[in-house]
Amino acid sequence: MDVRDSNGTPLAEGDSVHVIKDLKVKGTSLTLKRGTLVKNIHLTDDPEEIECRVESIKGLVLKTCFLKKA
Numbered sequence: 262m263d264v265r266d267s268n269g270t271p272l273a274e275g276d277s278v279h280v281i282k283d284l285k286v287k288g289t290s291l292t293l294k295r296g297t298l299v300k301n302i303h304l305t306d307d308p309e310e311i312e313c314r315v316e317s318i319k320g321l322v323l324k325t326c327f328l329k330k331a
Contacts, residue, residue, distance in 0.1 A: 262306075262308050264304055264308045264311070264325060266278060266325055266329045266330050267281055267325065267326050267327065267328060267329050268329055270329070270330045272302065272304070272311065272325065272328075272330060273304075274302070274303065275301050275302065276330060276331070277298060277299065277300045277301070277330075277331040278298075278302060278311075278313075278328040278329060278330055278331055279296055279298055279299070279329050279330075279331050280293050280294070280295060280296065280297040280299065280323075280327060281327055281329050282295055282327050283295050284323070284327060286318060286321065289318065291318065293315060297315070299315055299323070300313075301313070305322070308325075310322050310323065310324055310325065311323055311325060
């Protein structure tokens with residue numbers, strides 16, 4: 262399975278990525294700001310989604326089209 266970020270760069274388990282657009286997190290009042298660094302990502306069965314932990318939110322799923330490799 263080939264997981265790629267918004268620029269087409271391959272992503273691997275444990276990589277760090279930057280958010281390229283402000284994203285509202287459903288179910289909370291939190292907004293992930295552009296440029297937020299997300300460390301230690303976890304790949305899922307879907308090549309267009311990754312799992313991560315940001316601030317106090319565990320198990321957050323982000324679309325790879327909103328990420329770029331750090």
